[in-house]
Amino acid sequence: MGQSYRYQLGSKTYQFADLAELMAKATPARSGDRLAGVIAESAEQRAVAQLLLAEVPLKTFLNDTLVPYEDDEITRLIIDDHDAEAFSIISHLTVGDFRNWLLTDTVSTEVLKQVSAGITPEMAAAVSKIMRNQDLILVAQKCRVVTSFRNTIGLPKRLSTRLQPNHPTDDVNGIAASMLDGLLYGSGDAVIGINPATDNVAQATRLMNLMDEVISLYEIPTQSCVLTHVTNTLECIENGAPVDLVFQSIGGTEKTNSSFGFNLAILAEAQQAALSLNRGTVGQNVMYFETGQGSSLSANAHHGLDQQTCEARAYAVARKFSPLLVNTVVGFIGPEYLFDGKEIIRAGLEDHFCGKLLGLPMGCDVCYTNHAEADQNDMDNLLTLLGTAGCSFVMGIPGSDDIMLNYQTTSFHDALYARRVLGLGAAPEFEAWLEKMQIMSNAGLAQLTNHLPPAFAGTLSSSAVKHYHG
Amino acid sequence: MVEDAEMLIVDDNPADDSMVIHNPWRQLRQFTAARIGIGRAGVSTPTRETLEFQLAHAQARDAVHTELDIESLKQQLILLQQEFPQINSQPPLVLNSRAIDRVTYLQRPDYGRQLDEAGFASLKPHYTKTPYDLALVIVDGLSATAIHQNAVKFISSLLPLLLKEIPDFSLAPISLVNQGRVAIGDDIGEALNARAVLILIGERPGLSSPDSLGLYLTWSPKRGLTDDKRNCISNVRLAGLSYAAAAHKCFYLLSEARRLQCSGVAIKDRSTEKIIDSSAVQTSFLLDSKVDRKGVDGK
Numbered sequence: 001m002g003q004s005y006r007y008q009l010g011s012k013t014y015q016f017a018d019l020a021e022l023m024a025k026a027t028p029a030r031s032g033d034r035l036a037g038v039i040a041e042s043a044e045q046r047a048v049a050q051l052l053l054a055e056v057p058l059k060t061f062l063n064d065t066l067v068p069y070e071d072d073e074i075t076r077l078i079i080d081d082h083d084a085e086a087f088s089i090i091s092h093l094t095v096g097d098f099r100n101w102l103l104t105d106t107v108s109t110e111v112l113k114q115v116s117a118g119i120t121p122e123m124a125a126a127v128s129k130i131m132r133n134q135d136l137i138l139v140a141q142k143c144r145v146v147t148s149f150r151n152t153i154g155l156p157k158r159l160s161t162r163l164q165p166n167h168p169t170d171d172v173n174g175i176a177a178s179m180l181d182g183l184l185y186g187s188g189d190a191v192i193g194i195n196p197a198t199d200n201v202a203q204a205t206r207l208m209n210l211m212d213e214v215i216s217l218y219e220i221p222t223q224s225c226v227l228t229h230v231t232n233t234l235e236c237i238e239n240g241a242p243v244d245l246v247f248q249s250i251g252g253t254e255k256t257n258s259s260f261g262f263n264l265a266i267l268a269e270a271q272q273a274a275l276s277l278n279r280g281t282v283g284q285n286v287m288y289f290e291t292g293q294g295s296s297l298s299a300n301a302h303h304g305l306d307q308q309t310c311e312a313r314a315y316a317v318a319r320k321f322s323p324l325l326v327n328t329v330v331g332f333i334g335p336e337y338l339f340d341g342k343e344i345i346r347a348g349l350e351d352h353f354c355g356k357l358l359g360l361p362m363g364c365d366v367c368y369t370n371h372a373e374a375d376q377n378d379m380d381n382l383l384t385l386l387g388t389a390g391c392s393f394v395m396g397i398p399g400s401d402d403i404m405l406n407y408q409t410t411s412f413h414d415a416l417y418a419r420r421v422l423g424l425g426a427a428p429e430f431e432a433w434l435e436k437m438q439i440m441s442n443a444g445l446a447q448l449t450n451h452l453p454p455a456f457a458g459t460l461s462s463s464a465v466k467h468y469h470g
Numbered sequence: 471m472v473e474d475a476e477m478l479i480v481d482d483n484p485a486d487d488s489m490v491i492h493n494p495w496r497q498l499r500q501f502t503a504a505r506i507g508i509g510r511a512g513v514s515t516p517t518r519e520t521l522e523f524q525l526a527h528a529q530a531r532d533a534v535h536t537e538l539d540i541e542s543l544k545q546q547l548i549l550l551q552q553e554f555p556q557i558n559s560q561p562p563l564v565l566n567s568r569a570i571d572r573v574t575y576l577q578r579p580d581y582g583r584q585l586d587e588a589g590f591a592s593l594k595p596h597y598t599k600t601p602y603d604l605a606l607v608i609v610d611g612l613s614a615t616a617i618h619q620n621a622v623k624f625i626s627s628l629l630p631l632l633l634k635e636i637p638d639f640s641l642a643p644i645s646l647v648n649q650g651r652v653a654i655g656d657d658i659g660e661a662l663n664a665r666a667v668l669i670l671i672g673e674r675p676g677l678s679s680p681d682s683l684g685l686y687l688t689w690s691p692k693r694g695l696t697d698d699k700r701n702c703i704s705n706v707r708l709a710g711l712s713y714a715a716a717a718h719k720c721f722y723l724l725s726e727a728r729r730l731q732c733s734g735v736a737i738k739d740r741s742t743e744k745i746i747d748s749s750a751v752q753t754s755f756l757l758d759s760k761v762d763r764k765g766v767d768g769k
Contacts (some may be wrong), residue, residue, distance in 0.1 A: 105505070181498070197704055299696055413514055
C-alpha cells in the first residue's frame with residue numbers, strides 16, 4: 001500500500017493513514033461521508049487535509065490505487081486504459097499545481113481535450129476537492145464534449161433536455177400527454193427517456209415502440225430510451241425492438257456494479273448490440289448512463305472511499321463506452337448522502353466538472369426528494385450555475401413533478417428560463433425542427449409561439465381525445 | 471397573509487389573467503396526473519401554479535414525518551385473520567429498527583436496515599425448523615400514509631391468490647416495523663426462517679403521491695443481501711397500480727422464485743406479457759391516424 005501523510009500545525013500533528021483517508025478528509029462536508037465514517041472530524045482537519053492533498057504528485061494516483069488492482073475491474077480499467085502520452089503534459093504536477101494549471105489562460109478547450117485521456121478519475125476527484133465552486137464552473141466551461149446520434153449534443157452555447165414523460169402505470173396515453181407537453185415547450189433534444197414503472201421486457205418493448213412511432217411520425221431529430229436494466233435492453237434488441245440508446249445506472253466499483261447486476265463485459269455486449277442496429281443518423285454514441293454520489297456506499301461497496309471519489313470512478317466506466325449522455329442524478333438519493341441544498345449544489349458542480357474533465361457528455365438531474373432539506377430555490381441556483389458551467393443537458397418534466405419516481409426535477413419552464421437568461425439554445429437539429437413545427441418562432445431566444453402548432457392541433461382534436469372526453 | 475394565499479389558490483377566476491398564456495392541451499390531464507399544460511407567463515410558471523406547487527411540497531414534507539398507526543393496523547390485520555383463517559393466527563409482531571427516531575432514520579439508513587436487539591428477541595419464539603413459505607413485513611419507510619391506505623387492502627388481494635394456487639401455503643406471523651428500510655426484511659425473514667420475504671414499504675412521497683406503496687420480494691432472506699437479489703413492484707396505490715394487478719404480479723414473481731429458488735435480476739417479470747402481446751393495437755392519441763400531417767411536412 002501507499003504512504004501515510006502527516007502535517008504539523010503549531011503544536012498539533014495531523015496524520016492520515018493513506019491516500020484514501022487523505023482524499024476523504026479533504027472532501028467538502030456531506031452527510032454520506034459522515035454515514036460512511038470517513039468525514040473529517042473537524043473543519044481544521046479538513047483544511048489541513050486539503051493542504052496536504054495539494055502537495056500530492058499526480059503520478060501517485062497511478063501507483064497508489066485506492067481500490068486494489070487485483071480486486072476490482074474498474075481499477076484495472078483505469079490503469080490499463082491510462083494514456084501515458086496524454087498524461088505526459090501534466091505528469092510533473094502536484095494536485096495543487098494541477099488546479100493552477102487548469103485555471104491558466106493558455107489551457108484552452110483544445111489542451112484540455114488533448115490531456116483528458118491522461119487524467120484518471122482519482123486525479124479529477126482530488127483536484128475538485130481543493131477547488132471552489134467558481135473554479136469548478138470556470139474549468140468545466142472550458143471543456144467541450146460533443147456527441148451525436150440523431151442530433152448533436154454539447155456544442156458551445158447549447159443546453160439540451162431529456163424529456164422525461166414518466167407515468168406511474170406506464171399508461172400509453174399518460175406518457176404521450178407528457179411527451180406532447182414537453183415537445184410543445186421545446187424539450188427533448190437530449191433524449192426522450194422513460195423510467196418504466198415496472199422493469200419488464202414486454203413493457204420496455206411497448207414503450208420503445210411508442211416513442212419510436214412518435215419520433216418517426218413527427219420526424220423529430222432526437223432519440224429515445226427506456227431506462228430499464230441493461231440485460232432487459234439486450235433482450236429487447238434480440239427481439240427486434242427499436243432500441244436507440246442502451247441505459248444503465250453505473251457505479252465506481254466492481255462491487256457496486258455487481259449489486260446493480262452487471263459488469264463491464266455485459267456493457268460491452270450491449271453497446272455492440274445497439275451499434276449493430278445502426279439507428280443513429282448523425283453519430284453512433286449509443287449509451288446513456290446515470291450515476292450519483294452515494295450509490296457505492298448504498299451498496300456497501302465503497303471500499304472505505306469518500307462518495308465523490310467513488311462517483312468519479314464511475315466516469316471511467318462511462319468513458320469506456322463512448323456514451324451519448326451521462327447524467328448525474330444528484331439529489332435523488334436522499335438526505336443521508338447529500339443533506340441539503342448546499343450539499344446538493346456542491347455535488348452537482350463537482351460531478352459535472354469531473355465528468356467533463358474526463359471527456360464525458362455530462363448532464364445533471366437537478367433534483368431533490370421530499371425528505372431532503374431542499375426546495376425549488378436551491379434547484380434554481382444549481383440550474384443557473386450548471387448552465388453557466390456549460391452543462392450538456394438537464395431533465396425536463398411537467399411542472400417539476402415526477403409522478404412516477406416521486407421527486408422533483410427541472411421543468412420544461414425551468415429549461416426555457418435557463419436558455420433565455422444564459423443565451424443558450426437547444427441542439428441545432430432540434431432547434432430547426434422546433435421552428436419548422438411552429439413550436440417556437442425564435443428558438444435562439446427561447447420564444448414560443450402563442451398559437452397551437454398546426455401539426456398538433458389535429459392531434460388534440462383527434463377521435464381518441466374526443467372519445468375519452470365523453 | 472395566510473388567508474390571502476388560500477384565497478388565491480381556491481379562486482377559480484383570478485382578477486387579471488391576461489398575462490398568462492393558457493395551453494389548450496391541458497385537456498390531456500384526463501390521461502395523467504402529471505402537471506401538464508400549466509400555461510406560462512413569458513416562459514415561466516404562472517403565479518397560481520407556482521403557489522400550488524409550494525403547497526404540495528409543504529404537504530409532502532409534512533407526510534415524511536407522520537408516524538405509523540400501529541394500533542389501527544393491528545386491528546385491521548386481526549380482522550383479516552378472521553376472514554382468512556388459513557393464515558397464521560399469531561397476532562402481528564411489532565418491531566423497531568435500530569433508528570430510534572425519524573431524525574436518526576433520515577440520516578442513518580444503515581440503522582433502518584437492521585432490526586434492534588429487542589426485535590430479534592421477540593422473533594425467537596416464532597422461529598420454526600420447517601421454514602415458512604412466506605413472511606409478510608409491513609414497514610413505514612418514508613410514508614406511513616402509504617401503509618395506512620394500502621397495505622391491508624393489498625394483502626387481502628394477495629391472500630386469495632396464494633391460498634387458491636398453493637393450498638398448504640404457510641405464512642409467518644405478519645410483522646409491523648417502525649423506522650425501517652427494505653433490507654430489514656432480511657433480518658426478519660432469517661430470524662423467522664422464511665423461504666421468502668415480501669416487504670410492504672411506504673415509498674418516498676411525491677408531490678402528487680404521498681401514499682405510494684412499494685413491494686420487495688426476496689428469496690431466502692438473510693442479512694447482507696444486495697438489491698440485485700430482490701424484485702420490486704412500485705407505486706401500489708389507488709391512483710397507481712391497482713391492488714389486483716400488484717397481487718397478480720407479486721404472485722407471479724413468488725411462483726417464479728419458488729420454481730427457480732432465487733429472486734432478483736435472475737427473474738424477469740413476464741407476468742404481463744400475455745396481456746401486452748394480445749393487445750397489439752395499443753396506440754396513443756399522439757399516433758392517431760387522423761393526425762393532420764400538413765405541419766409535419768413543414769408545408
